[in-house]
Amino acid sequence: MSYGVRSAVVRFGDTVALDDVTVDVPAGTVVAVVGGDGAGKTTLLRALVREQRLVAGEVEAPGKQHIGFLPASSGSWASLSVTQNLDFVAGIYGLSGAALDTRRTELLAGAGLARASDRLASQLSGGMRRKLGFCLASVHRPGLLVLDEPSTGVDPVSRIDLWRMISQAAADGAAVIMSTTYLDEAERAGHLVVMDAGQVLVQGSYDDVRAHFSGTVTRVAAAARPAWSWRRGPERHEYWPAGQAPPGSQVVEPDLEDIVIALSLVRRSTAGVRS
Numbered sequence: 001m002s003y004g005v006r007s008a009v010v011r012f013g014d015t016v017a018l019d020d021v022t023v024d025v026p027a028g029t030v031v032a033v034v035g036g037d038g039a040g041k042t043t044l045l046r047a048l049v050r051e052q053r054l055v056a057g058e059v060e061a062p063g064k065q066h067i068g069f070l071p072a073s074s075g076s077w078a079s080l081s082v083t084q085n086l087d088f089v090a091g092i093y094g095l096s097g098a099a100l101d102t103r104r105t106e107l108l109a110g111a112g113l114a115r116a117s118d119r120l121a122s123q124l125s126g127g128m129r130r131k132l133g134f135c136l137a138s139v140h141r142p143g144l145l146v147l148d149e150p151s152t153g154v155d156p157v158s159r160i161d162l163w164r165m166i167s168q169a170a171a172d173g174a175a176v177i178m179s180t181t182y183l184d185e186a187e188r189a190g191h192l193v194v195m196d197a198g199q200v201l202v203q204g205s206y207d208d209v210r211a212h213f214s215g216t217v218t219r220v221a222a223a224a225r226p227a228w229s230w231r232r233g234p235e236r237h238e239y240w241p242a243g244q245a246p247p248g249s250q251v252v253e254p255d256l257e258d259i260v261i262a263l264s265l266v267r268r269s270t271a272g273v274r275s
Protein backbone atom coordinates (compact mmCIF):
# COMPACT_ATOMS: atom_id res chain seq x y z
CA MET A 1 0.00 0.00 0.00
CA SER A 2 1.39 3.39 -0.98
CA TYR A 3 -0.07 6.79 -0.19
CA GLY A 4 0.93 10.17 -1.56
CA VAL A 5 0.10 13.11 -3.78
CA ARG A 6 0.29 13.15 -7.57
CA SER A 7 0.86 16.30 -9.64
CA ALA A 8 -0.42 18.37 -6.72
CA VAL A 9 -0.89 22.12 -7.20
CA VAL A 10 -1.80 24.54 -4.38
CA ARG A 11 -1.93 28.32 -4.75
CA PHE A 12 -2.45 31.11 -2.23
CA GLY A 13 -3.14 34.18 -4.37
CA ASP A 14 0.00 34.67 -6.47
CA THR A 15 2.03 32.23 -4.37
CA VAL A 16 2.40 28.74 -5.78
CA ALA A 17 2.81 26.70 -2.60
CA LEU A 18 2.85 23.34 -4.43
CA ASP A 19 3.90 23.30 -8.06
CA ASP A 20 3.15 19.93 -9.66
CA VAL A 21 4.37 17.88 -6.71
CA THR A 22 4.36 14.08 -6.77
CA VAL A 23 5.48 12.23 -3.66
CA ASP A 24 4.93 8.58 -2.73
CA VAL A 25 4.82 7.39 0.86
CA PRO A 26 5.07 3.59 0.81
CA ALA A 27 4.05 1.52 3.84
CA GLY A 28 7.00 0.70 6.06
CA THR A 29 9.02 3.74 4.96
CA VAL A 30 9.97 7.06 6.55
CA VAL A 31 9.90 9.92 4.03
CA ALA A 32 11.59 13.15 5.20
CA VAL A 33 10.62 16.45 3.58
CA VAL A 34 13.27 19.17 3.82
CA GLY A 35 13.67 22.68 2.49
CA GLY A 36 13.94 26.27 3.63
CA ASP A 37 11.24 28.56 5.03
CA GLY A 38 8.22 28.70 2.77
CA ALA A 39 9.40 25.75 0.65
CA GLY A 40 5.95 24.13 0.81
CA LYS A 41 6.59 21.41 3.40
CA THR A 42 3.56 22.17 5.60
CA THR A 43 1.30 22.62 2.57
CA LEU A 44 2.36 19.21 1.23
CA LEU A 45 1.62 17.49 4.55
CA ARG A 46 -1.71 19.28 4.98
CA ALA A 47 -2.69 18.34 1.43
CA LEU A 48 -1.94 14.70 2.20
CA VAL A 49 -4.24 14.70 5.26
CA ARG A 50 -6.87 16.54 3.18
CA GLU A 51 -6.74 19.71 5.29
CA GLN A 52 -5.56 21.66 2.25
CA ARG A 53 -7.51 21.55 -1.01
CA LEU A 54 -5.62 21.08 -4.27
CA VAL A 55 -6.15 23.29 -7.31
CA ALA A 56 -5.10 20.29 -9.40
CA GLY A 57 -3.75 16.81 -8.81
CA GLU A 58 -4.74 13.91 -6.59
CA VAL A 59 -4.34 12.73 -3.02
CA GLU A 60 -4.13 9.07 -2.15
CA ALA A 61 -4.68 8.61 1.58
CA PRO A 62 -6.72 6.32 3.82
CA GLY A 63 -9.85 7.40 5.68
CA LYS A 64 -9.40 9.86 8.56
CA GLN A 65 -9.51 7.15 11.24
CA HIS A 66 -6.39 5.57 9.70
CA ILE A 67 -4.40 8.83 9.55
CA GLY A 68 -2.31 10.25 12.39
CA PHE A 69 -1.39 13.93 11.99
CA LEU A 70 0.93 16.03 14.13
CA PRO A 71 0.41 19.64 13.03
CA ALA A 72 3.21 22.20 13.15
CA SER A 73 1.59 23.94 16.10
CA SER A 74 0.49 22.41 19.39
CA GLY A 75 -0.97 18.97 18.72
CA SER A 76 -2.16 18.59 22.33
CA TRP A 77 -4.63 20.17 24.77
CA ALA A 78 -2.92 22.57 27.18
CA SER A 79 -5.42 22.18 30.04
CA LEU A 80 -5.36 18.37 30.08
CA SER A 81 -2.65 16.25 31.69
CA VAL A 82 -0.38 14.07 29.59
CA THR A 83 -2.43 10.97 30.45
CA GLN A 84 -5.74 12.77 29.87
CA ASN A 85 -4.53 13.92 26.45
CA LEU A 86 -3.62 10.36 25.50
CA ASP A 87 -6.78 8.78 26.88
CA PHE A 88 -8.95 11.41 25.20
CA VAL A 89 -7.47 10.82 21.75
CA ALA A 90 -7.34 7.04 22.26
CA GLY A 91 -11.05 7.14 23.20
CA ILE A 92 -11.89 8.84 19.90
CA TYR A 93 -10.42 5.80 18.16
CA GLY A 94 -12.23 3.35 20.41
CA LEU A 95 -9.17 2.26 22.36
CA SER A 96 -9.96 1.41 26.01
CA GLY A 97 -9.29 -1.02 28.86
CA ALA A 98 -6.18 -3.19 28.82
CA ALA A 99 -5.32 -2.30 25.21
CA LEU A 100 -5.25 1.39 26.13
CA ASP A 101 -3.21 0.71 29.29
CA THR A 102 -0.60 -1.19 27.27
CA ARG A 103 -0.41 1.40 24.50
CA ARG A 104 -0.24 4.32 26.98
CA THR A 105 2.59 2.69 28.94
CA GLU A 106 4.48 1.90 25.75
CA LEU A 107 4.16 5.41 24.30
CA LEU A 108 4.95 7.29 27.50
CA ALA A 109 8.02 5.13 28.13
CA GLY A 110 9.20 5.50 24.53
CA ALA A 111 8.80 9.26 24.65
CA GLY A 112 10.43 9.59 28.08
CA LEU A 113 7.20 11.09 29.43
CA ALA A 114 6.28 8.43 32.01
CA ARG A 115 7.34 10.60 34.96
CA ALA A 116 5.46 13.58 33.54
CA SER A 117 2.20 11.69 33.01
CA ASP A 118 0.24 13.78 35.54
CA ARG A 119 1.57 17.14 34.38
CA LEU A 120 -0.65 19.48 32.39
CA ALA A 121 0.45 19.79 28.77
CA SER A 122 0.78 23.56 29.39
CA GLN A 123 3.47 22.77 31.98
CA LEU A 124 5.63 20.72 29.63
CA SER A 125 8.70 22.07 27.86
CA GLY A 126 8.35 22.71 24.12
CA GLY A 127 10.27 19.54 23.32
CA MET A 128 8.14 17.41 25.68
CA ARG A 129 5.00 18.85 24.08
CA ARG A 130 6.24 17.81 20.62
CA LYS A 131 6.85 14.29 21.94
CA LEU A 132 3.36 14.21 23.46
CA GLY A 133 2.03 15.39 20.09
CA PHE A 134 3.78 12.45 18.43
CA CYS A 135 2.20 10.05 20.94
CA LEU A 136 -1.26 11.47 20.23
CA ALA A 137 -0.78 11.23 16.46
CA SER A 138 0.34 7.61 16.65
CA VAL A 139 -1.76 6.24 19.53
CA HIS A 140 -4.17 4.39 17.19
CA ARG A 141 -1.36 2.89 15.06
CA PRO A 142 -2.46 4.72 11.90
CA GLY A 143 -1.59 3.37 8.47
CA LEU A 144 -0.46 6.85 7.43
CA LEU A 145 1.47 8.95 9.95
CA VAL A 146 2.07 12.60 8.97
CA LEU A 147 4.36 14.62 11.21
CA ASP A 148 5.05 18.33 10.70
CA GLU A 149 8.41 19.09 12.31
CA PRO A 150 8.02 16.55 15.15
CA SER A 151 11.54 17.17 16.46
CA THR A 152 11.61 20.97 16.46
CA GLY A 153 12.57 22.13 19.94
CA VAL A 154 13.34 18.60 21.09
CA ASP A 155 16.80 18.28 22.63
CA PRO A 156 19.38 16.13 20.80
CA VAL A 157 19.17 13.24 23.28
CA SER A 158 15.36 13.14 23.26
CA ARG A 159 15.44 13.32 19.46
CA ILE A 160 17.03 9.87 19.56
CA ASP A 161 13.93 8.59 21.45
CA LEU A 162 11.67 10.28 18.96
CA TRP A 163 13.49 8.79 15.98
CA ARG A 164 13.33 5.35 17.56
CA MET A 165 9.54 5.73 17.83
CA ILE A 166 9.19 7.06 14.28
CA SER A 167 11.30 4.19 12.91
CA GLN A 168 9.29 1.70 14.98
CA ALA A 169 6.01 3.02 13.54
CA ALA A 170 7.40 2.42 10.03
CA ALA A 171 8.78 -0.99 11.02
CA ASP A 172 5.26 -1.87 12.26
CA GLY A 173 4.00 -1.11 8.75
CA ALA A 174 2.95 2.57 8.80
CA ALA A 175 3.67 4.89 5.89
CA VAL A 176 5.41 7.81 7.62
CA ILE A 177 6.08 11.26 6.18
CA MET A 178 7.64 14.05 8.23
CA SER A 179 9.11 17.46 7.68
CA THR A 180 12.24 18.51 9.48
CA THR A 181 14.70 21.38 9.58
CA TYR A 182 17.39 19.10 11.08
CA LEU A 183 19.16 17.87 7.98
CA ASP A 184 21.49 15.57 9.89
CA GLU A 185 18.49 13.54 11.06
CA ALA A 186 16.80 13.70 7.64
CA GLU A 187 19.78 11.78 6.25
CA ARG A 188 18.52 8.74 8.19
CA ALA A 189 15.15 8.61 6.41
CA GLY A 190 14.68 5.95 3.73
CA HIS A 191 13.47 8.55 1.26
CA LEU A 192 14.21 12.29 1.08
CA VAL A 193 12.18 14.99 -0.62
CA VAL A 194 14.07 18.27 -1.10
CA MET A 195 11.74 21.23 -1.76
CA ASP A 196 12.12 24.90 -2.60
CA ALA A 197 9.43 27.41 -3.60
CA GLY A 198 6.77 24.73 -3.95
CA GLN A 199 8.86 22.49 -6.19
CA VAL A 200 10.55 19.16 -5.55
CA LEU A 201 14.20 19.78 -6.44
CA VAL A 202 15.23 16.15 -5.98
CA GLN A 203 13.94 13.07 -4.18
CA GLY A 204 15.16 9.57 -3.44
CA SER A 205 17.45 7.88 -0.94
CA TYR A 206 20.32 9.93 0.49
CA ASP A 207 22.61 8.09 -1.91
CA ASP A 208 20.32 9.00 -4.85
CA VAL A 209 20.28 12.66 -3.77
CA ARG A 210 24.09 12.74 -3.53
CA ALA A 211 24.49 10.97 -6.88
CA HIS A 212 22.12 13.45 -8.55
CA PHE A 213 24.08 16.46 -7.26
CA SER A 214 26.35 18.00 -9.86
CA GLY A 215 28.84 20.73 -9.13
CA THR A 216 31.53 21.28 -6.55
CA VAL A 217 31.45 22.59 -3.00
CA THR A 218 34.64 24.22 -1.76
CA ARG A 219 35.82 25.42 1.65
CA VAL A 220 36.88 29.07 1.50
CA ALA A 221 38.28 31.70 3.86
CA ALA A 222 36.65 34.52 1.88
CA ALA A 223 33.95 33.97 -0.72
CA ALA A 224 34.91 34.53 -4.36
CA ARG A 225 31.19 34.49 -5.23
CA PRO A 226 29.32 35.75 -2.12
CA ALA A 227 25.89 35.01 -3.59
CA TRP A 228 26.90 31.35 -3.93
CA SER A 229 28.49 30.86 -0.52
CA TRP A 230 27.14 30.06 2.95
CA ARG A 231 28.39 29.64 6.49
CA ARG A 232 28.87 26.13 7.93
CA GLY A 233 29.82 26.45 11.61
CA PRO A 234 33.26 28.07 11.70
CA GLU A 235 33.72 27.48 7.95
CA ARG A 236 32.42 29.00 4.76
CA HIS A 237 31.36 26.83 1.81
CA GLU A 238 30.94 27.87 -1.80
CA TYR A 239 29.18 26.29 -4.78
CA TRP A 240 30.61 26.00 -8.28
CA PRO A 241 28.92 24.46 -11.32
CA ALA A 242 30.61 21.25 -12.52
CA GLY A 243 34.13 21.86 -13.76
CA GLN A 244 34.26 25.53 -12.75
CA ALA A 245 35.93 25.43 -9.32
CA PRO A 246 39.28 27.26 -9.53
CA PRO A 247 42.36 25.01 -9.57
CA GLY A 248 43.76 24.40 -6.09
CA SER A 249 40.36 24.86 -4.35
CA GLN A 250 39.75 22.94 -1.15
CA VAL A 251 36.96 20.63 -2.30
CA VAL A 252 34.63 19.23 0.39
CA GLU A 253 32.30 16.22 0.18
CA PRO A 254 28.90 17.97 0.38
CA ASP A 255 26.52 16.73 3.08
CA LEU A 256 22.73 17.09 2.88
CA GLU A 257 22.82 20.66 4.19
CA ASP A 258 25.30 21.73 1.50
CA ILE A 259 23.26 19.95 -1.16
CA VAL A 260 19.94 21.54 -0.09
CA ILE A 261 21.47 25.02 -0.02
CA ALA A 262 23.30 24.62 -3.35
CA LEU A 263 20.24 23.18 -5.14
CA SER A 264 18.05 26.01 -3.78
CA LEU A 265 20.58 28.63 -4.99
CA VAL A 266 20.65 27.00 -8.44
CA ARG A 267 16.84 26.90 -8.63
CA ARG A 268 16.55 30.57 -7.65
CA SER A 269 19.17 31.52 -10.20
CA THR A 270 17.37 29.55 -12.90
CA ALA A 271 14.05 31.17 -11.89
CA GLY A 272 15.67 34.58 -12.29
CA VAL A 273 15.41 35.37 -8.57
CA ARG A 274 19.16 35.94 -8.34
CA SER A 275 21.37 37.80 -10.75
Ligand SMILES: Nc1ncnc2c1ncn2[C@@H]1O[C@H](COP(=O)(O)OP(=O)(O)OP(=O)(O)O)[C@@H](O)[C@H]1O
Binds near residue numbers: 017038042043
Ligand atom coordinates in the same frame (compact mmCIF):
# COMPACT_ATOMS: atom_id res chain seq x y z
N1 LIG B 1 -2.81 30.17 4.47
C1 LIG B 1 -1.92 30.74 3.65
N2 LIG B 1 -2.20 31.91 3.05
C2 LIG B 1 -1.31 32.49 2.19
N3 LIG B 1 -0.10 31.97 1.91
C3 LIG B 1 0.24 30.82 2.49
C4 LIG B 1 -0.64 30.13 3.40
N4 LIG B 1 -0.04 29.01 3.82
C5 LIG B 1 1.18 28.97 3.23
N5 LIG B 1 1.33 30.06 2.43
C6 LIG B 1 2.50 30.35 1.59
O1 LIG B 1 2.79 29.17 0.85
C7 LIG B 1 4.19 28.95 0.78
C8 LIG B 1 4.53 27.59 1.37
O2 LIG B 1 4.27 27.64 2.78
P1 LIG B 1 4.50 26.40 3.74
O3 LIG B 1 3.99 26.80 5.09
O4 LIG B 1 3.94 25.19 3.12
O5 LIG B 1 6.10 26.29 3.74
P2 LIG B 1 7.06 25.50 4.73
O6 LIG B 1 8.08 24.84 3.89
O7 LIG B 1 6.26 24.64 5.65
O8 LIG B 1 7.74 26.68 5.52
P3 LIG B 1 8.13 26.83 7.09
O9 LIG B 1 9.20 25.85 7.35
O10 LIG B 1 8.57 28.26 7.15
O11 LIG B 1 6.85 26.56 7.84
C9 LIG B 1 4.85 30.11 1.49
O12 LIG B 1 5.20 31.09 0.54
C10 LIG B 1 3.75 30.61 2.42
O13 LIG B 1 3.92 31.98 2.67
